[in-house]
Every structure is written in structure tokens, then in C-alpha cells.
Amino acid sequence: MKPQIYLDHAATTPMRREVHEAMEPYLLEHYGNPSSIYEIGRQARKALDASRDAVAEILGAEAREIVFTSGGSEADNLAIKGAALAQRGKGNHIITSAIEHHAVYDTCRYLEKYGYNVTFLPVSAEGMVDPGSVAAAIRPETILVSIMHANNEIGTIQPIAQIGNILREKSILFHTDAVQTVGHVPVDVGELGVDLLSLSGHKFYGPKGVGALYIKKGTKIEPLIHGGAQERQRRAGTENVAGIVGLATALRLAVDEMEETAARQRDLRDRLIEDVLTTVPHTRLNGHRTQRLPGNVSFCFEYIEGESLLLNLDMRGIAASSGSACTSGSLEPSHVLLALGLPHEIAHGSLRLTLGRDTTKEDIDTVIDVLPGIVQRLREMSPLYDASTIIR
Amino acid sequence: MYSDKVMDHFTHPRNVGEIPEADGVGTEGNPVCGDIMKLWIKVEDDRIVDCRFKTFGCGAAIATSSMITEMVIGKTLDEAKQISHRAVADALDGLPPAKMHCSNLAADALRKAIDDYLSKKKGAKVKHG
Numbered sequence A: 001m002k003p004q005i006y007l008d009h010a011a012t013t014p015m016r017r018e019v020h021e022a023m024e025p026y027l028l029e030h031y032g033n034p035s036s037i038y039e040i041g042r043q044a045r046k047a048l049d050a051s052r053d054a055v056a057e058i059l060g061a062e063a064r065e066i067v068f069t070s071g072g073s074e075a076d077n078l079a080i081k082g083a084a085l086a087q088r089g090k091g092n093h094i095i096t097s098a099i100e101h102h103a104v105y106d107t108c109r110y111l112e113k114y115g116y117n118v119t120f121l122p123v124s125a126e127g128m129v130d131p132g133s134v135a136a137a138i139r140p141e142t143i144l145v146s147i148m149h150a151n152n153e154i155g156t157i158q159p160i161a162q163i164g165n166i167l168r169e170k171s172i173l174f175h176t177d178a179v180q181t182v183g184h185v186p187v188d189v190g191e192l193g194v195d196l197l198s199l200s201g202h203k204f205y206g207p208k209g210v211g212a213l214y215i216k217k218g219t220k221i222e223p224l225i226h227g228g229a230q231e232r233q234r235r236a237g238t239e240n241v242a243g244i245v246g247l248a249t250a251l252r253l254a255v256d257e258m259e260e261t262a263a264r265q266r267d268l269r270d271r272l273i274e275d276v277l278t279t280v281p282h283t284r285l286n287g288h289r290t291q292r293l294p295g296n297v298s299f300c301f302e303y304i305e306g307e308s309l310l311l312n313l314d315m316r317g318i319a320a321s322s323g324s325a326c327t328s329g330s331l332e333p334s335h336v337l338l339a340l341g342l343p344h345e346i347a348h349g350s351l352r353l354t355l356g357r358d359t360t361k362e363d364i365d366t367v368i369d370v371l372p373g374i375v376q377r378l379r380e381m382s383p384l385y386d387a388s389t390i391i392r
Numbered sequence B: 001m002y003s004d005k006v007m008d009h010f011t012h013p014r015n016v017g018e019i020p021e022a023d024g025v026g027t028e029g030n031p032v033c034g035d036i037m038k039l040w041i042k043v044e045d046d047r048i049v050d051c052r053f054k055t056f057g058c059g060a061a062i063a064t065s066s067m068i069t070e071m072v073i074g075k076t077l078d079e080a081k082q083i084s085h086r087a088v089a090d091a092l093d094g095l096p097p098a099k100m101h102c103s104n105l106a107a108d109a110l111r112k113a114i115d116d117y118l119s120k121k122k123g124a125k126v127k128h129g
């Protein structure tokens, strides 16, 4: 059953038909291995090269600086473990933030078991990393800084270029997880001043299971996957040709329409935020009011729990997500919401609505229409909520 | 991921609310995820004649709360005390493994409400006796 209103584009996006069409020949007739010398192999190689060129050009990089991976998680792992291992002789200190995606956060935690020291920088109440705190955390043995470009839960866009400036003159590698920004807001590796940048195809209407890592020329990185000489020996394995073609096609399409799509989404986003904040009392907006992804809306509704909210929205055909403990599988509320300083019970009532290129004004109107009633009904069921004593 | 019965109790929870002059009240917090349930009982001749609840929690927590109120109304205190969290889950045609702990909330809140009633009764007896 297809949700009538899909508002979980930060989780994944529907693949565009044009992308599927571009991929299909490489799944069927052009099935050759790009490393083979005969015709169908050469066709695959050509498509691979063209895709790499396109991705590189969009990011302001060179083709040989792009390594295709199995997705954003692998790109993050390759950047962090690969850089940490390659620089083992130089130092063992890594700086990251308290709100990174698990692909970065857990990778750093993992490295702690192997003798690396990690500083998890706190963020402001709006989820912003202070560039000054990055500078202050640098030690002689610091080898890597990894700060995400925009947060997947609360949408806050980080001052990456400013941090890049701080690190530019230093021999410290700078990685950014740009999985949520690539294809949505302008991303240029030179302007950001990064050495490593992760992206993922399925976040911009491309296929799942394919991503890329930008590795600036001259950056030493140890591969995670050993085997064949693919990807300049930085990532072994026969390339996912169709997936890579799909990623590049999707990225090209996303960038072509970026300005228009982002402007439309920002309008809808701001209306949704304003309307919900005015109609539903005891509601907070998570993340930064303006420095936020065009499609991200994240609230905490006090006195209620996120999963019940999601189930109710689902019954109205609205697909969304929550950082509540009850939906996390780990039964801990999201580390991102806790890092904002929210108490457990408030983090519990979180709702993330992420808009896409096909989200309409009517979709947003429907949400604005049904949400207050659902919240009210759940509050009436909550032992924490006593309508008579709460002053509005 | 939830059974139809869970969804039924979640969408149409039975016996939501408070009992103003309740004979026993139990509040239980779920140490696993931080959810909270409050349950009220009315007792006549050692039999639960009414039961209401309020729950701050996930779909499974709300459904098990609702289910347990249906299960206890009409039961004697001894019978009600025997209701295990597993029995509540079974009555809902099961819960996903990750959600089994949610049913503790309802079973424990019920036990606390019964204990509350019993200790009040004892207190009253001591006073009059």
C-alpha cells in the first residue's frame, strides 16, 4: 500500500523514472564487466567513466577523486577508518560531533576500541557546531575532523566552510558526511574546504545501495575492501555499473532543478512549521530556524510518544518518522535530540516530516489539518498531560 | 508489525481516563524506554468493577493498557493479580519481540493499583479497629 502522503524523504526518496530508464540497459544488454576488454565491457567502462565525470564536475572535483561505494555508510566508514589507519603513525586523535549519523558516530566509537581518542563536540540548542570549538579541540596528535554537512534528523546545516578555513593550513584531514545535502543544496568540495566527502544515491531520487566518497588528490587512505584493482585500488569489487549510472543521472537531474525545488520546499516547510507551532501548544521546533535543509521539519510534542503519533499518521496515509525511544529499536531516544539538551520524555515526542520534490501544498494542508487532533487525542490519553493545570 | 488486535486496541482504546474516586491507583514507569502508565481501579467485594488508564507510550504500550483493563473488569483481586504480562501479550495475538517489554508496564501498574487498594484497606481497618 502506497502512502498517500510520503513525508520521509530524509530516510529515502522514490527513484525517478528517468533514473530507472538510464539504469536499465546496464542491467540487461550492457551487462559487461567494466574491466573486460571486449565490446560490452567497454560499454560498461564508458558509462562508468561518464558517471564519474558527471559526479566530479557537480562537486567541483576531478574524476579520479571520486570513489564509488555501496552507499553513504560505506563512504563514511571508508573516510574515517581509511584515514585513521593511513595516518596511524602521525596521531590518534579524531574530532567529530555529538550529532553525527550512526555511520560516522559508531565508526568513531569503534576506533576508540583500537587506541584512537575521539572528541565528540557538543552542539548548540539548535544543533549547531561552533567552529571555535573545533579549533579549541585540536591537539598535536589530531589526524581527522569529521563534521556532517547537514543533520538527517533535525536538518541543521553546519558551518562547514568556516571549519574548513580553520583546518586549511593544518595537516589535519577534514571529512564531511554530505549525504543529506548533495542534490539538495549546493555542495562544492573546494568551497567547503574538505578532503573527504560522503554522498548516497537514494537520498536524491537515485537507487539504494550506491554512494560515493570524494577523496582529495594526495589524501592517503587505506582501503576497507581488498581484492581487485577497481577504483584506483581504493575499493575492490566489480563496480555496480547500473547503480552508478543511476546515481549520476539522479544527481544531474537534482542539480538541474535544485534552485526551484529548494525554494518550493522552503516555502512549504516554513508554512508547516509556523502553522503547527501556532495551532499545537507545547510544541518545539528542533534544529535551526533558517540554517536548515529545505525539506526538513522536526518537532517535539510534549506529553506524547512518537511511535503512537506515527501510527496515527499512518492511518491517515501520512508516512513520517520519529527519534523516539520506542521506534529506535535500541529503546534509547535519538542521540541527536539528547545532544540538543532535550530531556528524555520530550525527545520521546519527536516527529520528523521531510518534504520531497513532489510534495504539494495539499499534502502540507492535510498534515496541518490532521496533526493537531491526533496530538490532542494522544495527550488526553497521557498521564503526563493535565489539560486543566497547563496554562496555555 | 503489530497484530490486528493490537491495532484495534491502539485505535480504539477501551477504558481511557481516570476514576475520580478510585479505590486503588498504580503508576508504573518503564525503565527500558521511559514510558509511563497510570491505572485506576474500583473495587467491590474484592472484585474489580471498573478499571481505567492513561498511558504515555508506544502503540504496544497503549494497546496492552487497553487490553488489561478489559481483562480485569469483573475479576476478583486474586484472579487479577495472576495476570502476567505474557497473558496480556497473548490476548493481543502477540507482540513483536522488541515490544514484549511494553506489556510489563500494564501488568505492573495493575499490581501496584491492587497493592494500593489493599494497603489502603488495611490502613482503614487499623484505624477503625
Ligand SMILES: Cc1ncc(COP(=O)(O)O)c(C=O)c1O
Pocket (backbone or CB within 6 Å): A010, A011, A070, A071, A072, A073, A074, A076, A101, A103, A148, A150, A151, A152, A177, A179, A180, A200, A201, A202, A209, A210, A211
Ligand atoms: C547523514 C547520513 N549519513 C549516512 C547515511 C547512510 O547512507 P546509506 O543509507 O546510503 O548507507 C544516511 C542515511 O541513512 C544519512 O542520513
Ligand code: FES
Pocket (backbone or CB within 6 Å): A325, A326, A327, B030, B033, B034, B035, B057, B058, B059, B060, B061, B099, B101, B102, B105
Ligand atoms: S512502551 Fe516504550 S517501547 Fe513500548
